[in-house]
Amino acid sequence: MTSMLPWPKEYLAGAGWINTRRLLDRLTDAARRGALPGTILLLGEGGMGREAVAVELAAALVCRSAATRPCPCQTCERVRRAVHPDVTIVDVLPGKSEISIAQARDVATTVALLPFESARRVIVLTSAETPPLSAEAASALLKTLEEPPAHVTLVLLAANPARVLPTIVSRSVALRVPGPQPDELARLAAEVNEISLEQARMLLEGGLDVVSGGTEAADRRQVVNQLIRQMLTGDVLAVLRLGALSRQAPDAAAMALGELLDIAREGAHEHAEAALDAATQLIHAVRRHAILRTELEGTLVGALAPLLTGCQRAR
Numbered sequence: 001m002t003s004m005l006p007w008p009k010e011y012l013a014g015a016g017w018i019n020t021r022r023l024l025d026r027l028t029d030a031a032r033r034g035a036l037p038g039t040i041l042l043l044g045e046g047g048m049g050r051e052a053v054a055v056e057l058a059a060a061l062v063c064r065s066a067a068t069r070p071c072p073c074q075t076c077e078r079v080r081r082a083v084h085p086d087v088t089i090v091d092v093l094p095g096k097s098e099i100s101i102a103q104a105r106d107v108a109t110t111v112a113l114l115p116f117e118s119a120r121r122v123i124v125l126t127s128a129e130t131p132p133l134s135a136e137a138a139s140a141l142l143k144t145l146e147e148p149p150a151h152v153t154l155v156l157l158a159a160n161p162a163r164v165l166p167t168i169v170s171r172s173v174a175l176r177v178p179g180p181q182p183d184e185l186a187r188l189a190a191e192v193n194e195i196s197l198e199q200a201r202m203l204l205e206g207g208l209d210v211v212s213g214g215t216e217a218a219d220r221r222q223v224v225n226q227l228i229r230q231m232l233t234g235d236v237l238a239v240l241r242l243g244a245l246s247r248q249a250p251d252a253a254a255m256a257l258g259e260l261l262d263i264a265r266e267g268a269h270e271h272a273e274a275a276l277d278a279a280t281q282l283i284h285a286v287r288r289h290a291i292l293r294t295e296l297e298g299t300l301v302g303a304l305a306p307l308l309t310g311c312q313r314a315r
């Protein structure tokens with residue numbers, strides 16, 4: 001059976017996780033009561049539940065069966081393969097680097113049409129972050145986001161709200177998608193890597209790769225250290241810069257971890273505790289990235305973003 005989903009199929013595993021299930025139940029319940037917001041912003045790391053929530057919510061909204069969820073009907077199955085005419089998934093097109101203004105205009109046209117088969121139409125935007133959502137595309141979407149027609153639900157995905165334009169955030173209801181519990185994560189890692197559950201647990205508890213040497217790496221380490229120090233002063237741009245750096249140099253993640261641990265070791269440092277928390281987050285996030293092949297940039301940004309709010313709270 002063909003699938004048109006823009007993600008690997010294991011991104012839908014989250015539909016079975018206990019905490020994502022609870023979020024889905026709350027959302028479908030709100031839909032039943034007519035209380036579902038028109039535009040929902042799902043926050044979370046790629047592959048860690050947000051795609052599963054988006055797809056299962058879309059299925060629940062277009063499904064006409066009375067079966068308990070997750071529903072096995074043909075309609076829901078078509079949504080899960082992204083071949084249902086009333087559910088549109090908007091992603092960066094092959095060979096492009098951003099979601100274009102033309103795609104945003106298509107969304108505006110699509111929402112104006114009545115659904116073909118169901119009572120509702122659902123649009124899922126795979127990234128509400130800029131980039132890949134260009135600023136022009138975002139502004140072309142604003143009117144739709146503000147007042148979607150009554151038959152439309154828009155679901156936007158993002159790792160970090162700091163990378164979503166404020167005009168979009170203000171027009172959506174943001175929900176943080178809970179990730180998997182350790183056992184659920186181990187089961188997923190076992191499946192993705194075709195290894196035993198026991199091996200997957202060991203892999204998830206194992207150490208990270210040591211950073212390679214060389215002068216280029218030493219320069220990079222300096223840049224990373226500086227970015228981390230900037231993050232501790234609440235500098236949002238530093239998080240984004242580190243994310244961008246990781247695209248060319250994946251070892252930036254391990255370097256960031258080293259610097260955070262150094263700060264945590266300086267017990268007297270005012271941000272020692274926040275640095276330790278961030279280091280812990282980062283270890284888990286980078287392991288998930290390595291094992292589940294999630295996208296590194298979003299993983300890094302998602303793990304380090306709480307460092308910023310942590311510092312602001314501490315001040």
Ligand SMILES: [Zn+2]
Pocket residue numbers: 059063064065071072073074075076077
């Ligand atoms: Zn169904």
